[in-house]
Amino acid sequence: MSGQATAPPPGAPLFTATIAVRWRDLDAFNHVNNSTYLTYLEESRLQWMQSMGDAFASSAMPVLAASELNYRRPIAWPAQLQVALSCERLGNSSITIGHRMVDAGDAQVVYCDGRVVMVWIDPATGKPVPLPPAVRRLAQPATPTDTAR
Numbered sequence: 001m002s003g004q005a006t007a008p009p010p011g012a013p014l015f016t017a018t019i020a021v022r023w024r025d026l027d028a029f030n031h032v033n034n035s036t037y038l039t040y041l042e043e044s045r046l047q048w049m050q051s052m053g054d055a056f057a058s059s060a061m062p063v064l065a066a067s068e069l070n071y072r073r074p075i076a077w078p079a080q081l082q083v084a085l086s087c088e089r090l091g092n093s094s095i096t097i098g099h100r101m102v103d104a105g106d107a108q109v110v111y112c113d114g115r116v117v118m119v120w121i122d123p124a125t126g127k128p129v130p131l132p133p134a135v136r137r138l139a140q141p142a143t144p145t146d147t148a149r
Contacts, residue, residue: 015047016085021078021081031074031076060122063118063120066117070113072113075111081101095131098115
């Protein structure tokens, strides 16, 4: 087997990132500011895209088209987070990525869930372009024959 990333089995997350809460992420109420949740999600998506190799090209770059966050509970400091990403929808030039942010030590403690829509565009024209092959390949769940290898 090569060192190339593979599609997840059905029902498994595309990627799980671990993120440490920083002191500077806290607000006046001494918990993570709600806008920082978006930063954690961005970091998780970037880690996922970097793991696949060719998600970025000079002719195709992802942009955030929509975001939906359900804040379930405040995050206090110190904390280690796990952010699991999943594919909810795969389009021609876009992907809807579901997310679930939990405490790294207790996955029953859910801080946030929701989804974002990422669209790949040509930076020169601003027009949508097809998803890179690696994104399409890795976002589709593995079939039983894929996992048997």
